[in-house]
Amino acid sequence: MVKQLSWKVGGQQGEGIDSAGEILSSALNRKGYYLYGYRHFSSRIKGGHSNTKIRISINPIRSISDELDILVAFDQETIDLNAHELIQDGVILADAKFNPTVPEGVNARLLVVPFTKIAEEIGMAQMKNMVAVGASTALLGIDADSFKEVIEERFARKGQKVVDRNMEAITRGAEYVRSEVGNSFTQFRLESSDGKKRLYMIGNDAVALGAIAAGARLMAAYPITPSSEIMEYLIKKLPEFGGTVVQTEDEIAAITMTIGANYGGVRALTASAGPGLSLMTEAIGLAGMTETPAVIINTQRGGPSTGLPTKQEQSDLLAMLYSTHGEIPKIVIAPSTAEECFYDTIQAFNLAEEYQCPVIVLTDLALALGKQTVEPLDYDRIQIRRGKLVGWDEELPKLENSELFPRYEFTEDGISRRVLPGKKNGLHHVTGVEHDQTGRPSENPVNRKKMMEKRLSKLKNGIDFDTPVYLDAAHEDADLLIVGFCSTRGTIHEAKERLEAEGLKVNHAHIRQLLPFPSDIMLEQMKKAKKVLVVENNATGQLTNLIKMNIGMAEKLVHFGKYDGNPFLPSEIYKQCKELLVHGHI
Amino acid sequence: MATFKDFRNKVKPNWCPGCGDFSVLAAMQRAFANVGLEPHDVAIVSGIGCSGRISGYVNAYGFHGVHGRALPIAQGLKLANRDLTVIAAGGDGDGFAIGMAHTIHAIRRNVDITYIVMDNQVYGLTKGQTSPRSEVGFKTKSTPYGSIESAIHPMEMALTVGAGFVAQSVSSDLKQLTRVIEEGIKHKGFSLINVYSPCVTYNKINTYDWFKENLVNLDQVENYDPSDRQLAMQTLMENHGLVTGVIYQNKEQQSYESKIKGFKEEPLAKQDIMISREQFDKLVAEFA
Numbered sequence: 001m002v003k004q005l006s007w008k009v010g011g012q013q014g015e016g017i018d019s020a021g022e023i024l025s026s027a028l029n030r031k032g033y034y035l036y037g038y039r040h041f042s043s044r045i046k047g048g049h050s051n052t053k054i055r056i057s058i059n060p061i062r063s064i065s066d067e068l069d070i071l072v073a074f075d076q077e078t079i080d081l082n083a084h085e086l087i088q089d090g091v092i093l094a095d096a097k098f099n100p101t102v103p104e105g106v107n108a109r110l111l112v113v114p115f116t117k118i119a120e121e122i123g124m125a126q127m128k129n130m131v132a133v134g135a136s137t138a139l140l141g142i143d144a145d146s147f148k149e150v151i152e153e154r155f156a157r158k159g160q161k162v163v164d165r166n167m168e169a170i171t172r173g174a175e176y177v178r179s180e181v182g183n184s185f186t187q188f189r190l191e192s193s194d195g196k197k198r199l200y201m202i203g204n205d206a207v208a209l210g211a212i213a214a215g216a217r218l219m220a221a222y223p224i225t226p227s228s229e230i231m232e233y234l235i236k237k238l239p240e241f242g243g244t245v246v247q248t249e250d251e252i253a254a255i256t257m258t259i260g261a262n263y264g265g266v267r268a269l270t271a272s273a274g275p276g277l278s279l280m281t282e283a284i285g286l287a288g289m290t291e292t293p294a295v296i297i298n299t300q301r302g303g304p305s306t307g308l309p310t311k312q313e314q315s316d317l318l319a320m321l322y323s324t325h326g327e328i329p330k331i332v333i334a335p336s337t338a339e340e341c342f343y344d345t346i347q348a349f350n351l352a353e354e355y356q357c358p359v360i361v362l363t364d365l366a367l368a369l370g371k372q373t374v375e376p377l378d379y380d381r382i383q384i385r386r387g388k389l390v391g392w393d394e395e396l397p398k399l400e401n402s403e404l405f406p407r408y409e410f411t412e413d414g415i416s417r418r419v420l421p422g423k424k425n426g427l428h429h430v431t432g433v434e435h436d437q438t439g440r441p442s443e444n445p446v447n448r449k450k451m452m453e454k455r456l457s458k459l460k461n462g463i464d465f466d467t468p469v470y471l472d473a474a475h476e477d478a479d480l481l482i483v484g485f486c487s488t489r490g491t492i493h494e495a496k497e498r499l500e501a502e503g504l505k506v507n508h509a510h511i512r513q514l515l516p517f518p519s520d521i522m523l524e525q526m527k528k529a530k531k532v533l534v535v536e537n538n539a540t541g542q543l544t545n546l547i548k549m550n551i552g553m554a555e556k557l558v559h560f561g562k563y564d565g566n567p568f569l570p571s572e573i574y575k576q577c578k579e580l581l582v583h584g585h586i
Numbered sequence: 587m588a589t590f591k592d593f594r595n596k597v598k599p600n601w602c603p604g605c606g607d608f609s610v611l612a613a614m615q616r617a618f619a620n621v622g623l624e625p626h627d628v629a630i631v632s633g634i635g636c637s638g639r640i641s642g643y644v645n646a647y648g649f650h651g652v653h654g655r656a657l658p659i660a661q662g663l664k665l666a667n668r669d670l671t672v673i674a675a676g677g678d679g680d681g682f683a684i685g686m687a688h689t690i691h692a693i694r695r696n697v698d699i700t701y702i703v704m705d706n707q708v709y710g711l712t713k714g715q716t717s718p719r720s721e722v723g724f725k726t727k728s729t730p731y732g733s734i735e736s737a738i739h740p741m742e743m744a745l746t747v748g749a750g751f752v753a754q755s756v757s758s759d760l761k762q763l764t765r766v767i768e769e770g771i772k773h774k775g776f777s778l779i780n781v782y783s784p785c786v787t788y789n790k791i792n793t794y795d796w797f798k799e800n801l802v803n804l805d806q807v808e809n810y811d812p813s814d815r816q817l818a819m820q821t822l823m824e825n826h827g828l829v830t831g832v833i834y835q836n837k838e839q840q841s842y843e844s845k846i847k848g849f850k851e852e853p854l855a856k857q858d859i860m861i862s863r864e865q866f867d868k869l870v871a872e873f874a
Contacts (some may be wrong), residue, residue, distance in 0.1 A: 030874065199873040209869060215859025218665055220658070237869065239848030242857055246665070249691040253658040256651065260631065260659035263649060264666025265855030286652050379866050384859060392856055402595045402645050420855060421629040421647035422670050423661065429642050432651035440597065440642060441650075469667070 003058050006065045007136060009129075010051030010082055013044060016129035020072070021052035023061050024133050028056055028142070029200040029237075029373060032193035036490070037371040038064045038567070043225070043309050049077050056071035056140075057524065058193050062337055062372060062490025066571040069188055070139060072116070072132045076100060076508040083108060084290045091186070093135050093177070095128065099122070111135075111180055118172050126203065127169045130485030134173025138181070141189035144171045156307075160490075199374040201535075203367040204229035206338040207297055208237075210345030211269055216295070218241030218268040219443055220257035222250055222276060226365045227299040230271040251276035255283040255296065262293045263430065263533055265389075265420035267349050271297035274316050275306065281323045283290035284431045288328025290417070291408065291455065293352035295345075297361045299368035302565050311565030312366045314486055318546065320360050321503050322516050327452070329355065329459045336364040336470060336489035339374045340512070341367065346382060347465060354387035355458050356415060359396050362514065363402045366567045367487035388417045396425035404438035405427045410450060414457035459516050470517035472496070473507035479581055481507045485514065485543060488535055495573035506582065511543070517550045531580055532556045537575055539563040558586055589780040593628075600636075606757030606783030606794075607637050607704050613760055614644060615672070615701070617767035623671055631660040633685065636711045637704035637783070639676030640675050654684030657692040660699050667853040668698070668843055671771055678719040682738045686718075690739075691775055693749045698822040698841040700770040700777045703740065706785035707792050714788035717824045724791065725731040739827045744778050745819050750839035751777035752818065756797050757784060762805060762830060771830055775841040782830075804831030813837070 004285065009020045019038065025035045037054040055065050068085035071078070073094040083092060083106040090108045094100035095115040097138070108567050113135050115128040134144060155162045201209075208230045211219070217238060221231040235245040238529050243266075248254045254270040261268035272280065277298050287294040301318045302308025318333050331351050337346040345361055352359040390396065396419070399405065407428035409416040416437075419426030429439035434451060436442040472493065480499070484492050489510050496506045509525045526547075527534055534544040534557060543561035548554050558577045562568055579586045589800055593615035595822050601607050618628055628646035634653035641648030646766040647670075651659045660674035672761075674692075681703045682690050688728065699805035708726060709715040715728035723732040744752045751773040754765040763781060770777035782797055804810045810831075811817060850857070 147839040197874060199870065201873045204757075205873060209873075212869065213861050213866065215861070216860065217854045217857070218662070220662060239846070240865075241861070242848055242850045242852075243844045244665070244849060246661075246695075248658065249687050252655060253688055253691070256658040257662035259651075260649070260662025261666040261854075262662075263659070264629075264670070265665040265853075266666035267859060268662065268666070282652055285656065290649075329630075333846060377870055378864050382861065382866070420667070421649075422626060422667050422855070424624075424626050427625060427645065427647060429648045429650070431648075431651055433650065438647075441639075478655075578779065 001186060002192050003191055004056060004061065004186055005069040005190070006055045006067060007072070008051055008053040008068050008082060009072040009132065010049060010078030010512055010564070013041060013048045013050040014046035015074050016126060017050050019135050020129035021054055021156065022134060023130070023147065023150055024053050025371065026031070027147045029198065030149065031142070031146055031180060031188065032195040033058060034039045034060050034373040035200060035371070036061050036063060038366065039369060041310050042109065049081060050084065051078065058191050060352060060373070063494055063570060066569045070136060072136060073100060073130070079103065084253055091139060091188070093132060095437060103295070111177065113173065115173070118176065119169055122165050122168050122172070124165060125374045127166060127205055130169035131173035135177045136340045136347070137170070138174040138177035139185070139188045144174050159464055183546070195585060198376065200371060201338050202229065202369050202371045203335070203338045203341045203363050204369065205233060206341035207271070207345045208233035210342040212237060212241060213342070214267060214349035215384055216267040216269050216345040216349060217241060218266050219245040219252045219262045219270065219418050220248050220261070220268065221245065221270050222248050222254050222272065223271050224276050224560045226272040226301055227273050227297060233402060244372035251279040252283065255280040259292050259294050259426060260285065261289050263421065268571060269295040269297065271299065273301045277316060277319065284330070285324035285326055285328055288324065288360040288455070289432045290329055291356040293356055293357045295348045295352050295361065296358060296418065297363070300362065300364040303480055308565045310319045312364060312567045313537045313563060313565070314364050315542065315563070316362070317514065317538070317542040321546070327456065329357040329455050331355065331357060331359040331459065332362055333359065333396055333465060334485045334512050334514055336367070336510050336512060338367070338372050342377055343367050343381060349467065350383065350385040351463060353389060354385055356387065356418060357458065357461060362486065364486040369455060372486065390417055390419045390423065390426065392423070397423050399427060404435045404440070407439050408435060408451070408454070410437060410454055414454045420533070444481045462515060463513070465513050468513035470510040470512055470523045471508070471525070471527070473509060475505040475507050475529055476520070477505065478507040479505045479527040479531070480577055481508050481509060481525055481532045482535060482573070482577065483511065483532060483543065485511045485549070488537070491568045492535055492568050492573055494570035495577060498574050499577055508579070514546070517546065519550045522547065523551050526551060526556060528554050529556070531558060533558050533560055533577060533580055535560050535568060537562050537567070560586060587622065588619055588624050588860045592617040593618050593627055593645050595643065597643055599643050600639060602787050605636070606781070606785070607640065608708060609757035609760050609763060610638055610702065610704050610781055610783055611643055613763040613767055616752065616764045617771060618646070620768050621771050628671045628673065629663055630675055631656045631663060632674070635677040635680055635709070637675065637677040638680065644693040654680050655688065656680060657685060657688040657701065659694065661697045664697050664699050665843065665854065667855045669853050672699040674699055674701045676703065677701060678707060678717050679709050679852040682718045682740055688853055690747050693744055693747050693778065696750060696775045696839065696842045698775055700767070700779065701769065703780045704783040705780050706783050706789055708785050708789040710785050710788055728790070738779050740778070741820070741822050741833055742819065745815060745834060749778055749792035749834070750775040750786065752835040753777070754780045754782070755830045756782040756795050756801060759795065759830065762803070764825060766832060775839050800828050802829045804829050804833065828860060
């Protein structure tokens with residue numbers, strides 16, 4: 001019996017790899033297991049090796065694992081590419097159709113199962129993926145009935161016959177493997193879970209759901225990996241709330257339409273990845289200059305240029321902070337779990353209206369597309385705060401003699417009352433040109449200086465964001481502080497646990513508010529540690545440099561980068577930490 | 587009821603004396619009053635360039651954005667608040683060079699806004715370079731040997747991508763210009779109005795006199811039928827695009843807003859945005 005294990009299914013893209021993973025994990029999630037699924041895919045639709053790795057545990061997990069216990073293969077390539085990950089005595093479940101062989105040096109048990117043949121007997125060769133799911137359940141000790149609900153929901157619209165056939169595929173796959181290995185084979189049998197109901201979602205789902213909960217009713221976006229799921233979800237759901245998604249001609253139109261919509265008073269967003277964000281840069285400056293709220297989601301992927309469109313990277317960080325020409329107030333927040341994607345997106349809309357500036361929600365591919373178990377989302381935590389927005393029912397004093405409303409009035413906190421177009425007695429001008437308090441263009445140096453200070457002062461005293469830094473830092477005198485952002489949270493956590501099991505004192509800080517930078521919190525944490533290892537999926541140490549710039553302590557800071565397109569493994573971080581602690585450098 | 591004077595403000599335009607844009611400004615102000623709008627009902631979104639300043643010269647809501655992007659901003663604004671009369675305005679560089687993709691897609695999308703292009707066939711604010719509307723051979727600072735690229739023909743272009751309202755006018759005909767803008771505002775869908783608005787400083791070819799000699803006024807053409815798309819295209823081609831008046835109008839075409847699933851008459855910006863517990867639970871249940 002095991003507390004956790006990793007299962008991977010692989011084959012040619014388009015062979016039902018995703019749905020095999022989906023169905024297995026949905027059923028297990030409903031039984032109360034914690035899951036984390038990560039897809040390896042390429043920029044093509046059919047063909048090319050693709051795989052989904054799913055980790056199953058009775059305890060919370062937020063990372064892929066180093067090893068693999070069970071590999072399901074639809075072709076020899078899958079075995080050749082992935083078998084080296086298998087633990088000693090791991091199992092390969094392979095389709096009899098391609099006469100599978102185990103590569104030299106791999107010490108795994110090969111179980112040949114006639115996936116395709118069984119599926120054909122049932123009547124549809126493409127159901128081989130369900131036979132494979134069934135075969136896997138026999139090893140995990142999960143009974144086929146656990147899949148009934150999921151299969152019914154998924155295939156109900158295709159008719160009862162399809163539902164029955166899929167169930168039969170699962171049952172027969174399980175029976176075949178059981179007869180091969182016998183009932184006493186318990187090596188991969190899962191311990192029982194707590195049976196609690198939780199959600200299972202990708203970061204993009206959580207962002208989209210958060211946007212609806214925040215009251216966003218318009219999205220303008222251009223499709224791009226790995227952010228498209230956000231627009232796809234919202235175009236399905238927003239009509240129920242009176243809203244819509246516009247698929248624009250490019251990302252420049254997406255961001256400017258978002259700005260226009262926010263200026264008009266609806267909460268609107270756009271989402272993209274690095275290439276799109278590069279195109280949006282000028283307009284983000286416009287939002288800053290005109291003090292128009294705008295929420296922009298960036299699901300980072302491998303750059304530069306087209307880079308690695310379907311692979312993990314965290315190399316847009318400094319661009320998100322600094323890429324606009326000129327100087328504007330901007331907020332950048334970075335959720336690190338799917339749950340945070342939900343709550344932070346809600347917060348992003350509040351911050352955008354309260355501080356009247358663009359807010360970038362920065363995620364990364366592993367978080368955007370990695371599917372994870374999420375604790376039930378709390379309706380009571382949904383809050384809508386619109387700052388100094390003048391309501392439609394509030395009456396404004398008459399503007400005499402074609403005066404204008406002081407939309408950019410100088411105030412103590414730098415934030416002025418915001419009136420929406422259409423409002424009586426609220427006429428004002430909005431321009432990306434430097435302007436006076438009513439929005440009229442002005443090159444007056446005194447006004448220019450005051451306006452710059454007004455805009456920048458809005459964020460000077462910090463922002464009302466709930467958790468600028470996630471801290472798991474119990475040690476006052478730590479050997480090591482590990483710092484990360486976005487999806488690496490769970491991986492760092494596992495490395496930390498292993499180090500602590502060896503008696504080392506390790507703290508973990510995950511930065512969730514990148515701009516304005518939470519210097520006070522980070523300074524305190526860095527003081528408490530002898531060494532600081534910054535774990536980031538980029539080559540140049542962007543977060544490391546950001547910390548250096550804001551805090552200093554360069555002598556303590558060590559950058560650990562990974563930029564091969566894959567997420568960190570817990571063992572990689574563990575090894576680097578050990579190296580650093582033993583030798584003082586990596 | 588507001589008169590055209592109510593749409594005037596105290597800002598003195600920074601245009602050159604004699605600039606065609608003064609007439610466009612006056613025509614807009616008259617048109618707004620004539621269709622019965624109040625200043626707060628109107629929002630003008632403009633681009634960058636001499637003409638882009640127009641949003642600051644009307645006593646109405648105005649948004650002066652970035653170069654070439656007036657249209658997506660204007661469409662976002664209209665979708666946020668469909669009670670507003672939204673006008674996008676800018677020059678030929680804004681609409682047919684840097685913003686051409688947006689022009690084409692705004693036409694296809696057909697959000698109910700009116701786009702007024704002040705077409706002077708040259709770049710003015712950057713002090714005299716060629717524009718995509720400059721004719722072959724046109725000499726400017728950036729084309730000292732004469733332009734060797736062919737000019738864009740916006741009216742023909744608009745017809746080919748499915749425009750529902752295509753009109754053209756000229757700054758010297760305030761009456762027609764005002765009427766064309768009124769009709770554009772009343773049209774339910776995207777309206778493209780190209781206005782020959784002479785640049786008295788940098789374009790010594792396409793002058794007021796030149797237009798007087800070369801333009802054909804469709805209002806004076808007997809039996810011209812603007813609902814006939816083929817006739818519209820033929821007329822444009824026969825006259826090298828040099829016609830004024832409503833060239834084509836499809837009154838049957840439905841606006842984007844009217845086709846969006848679940849889109850209400852009440853503007854998005856005025857709706858309650860708090861999700862109910864029941865709605866939330868239903869959404870969340872799909873991820874169980």
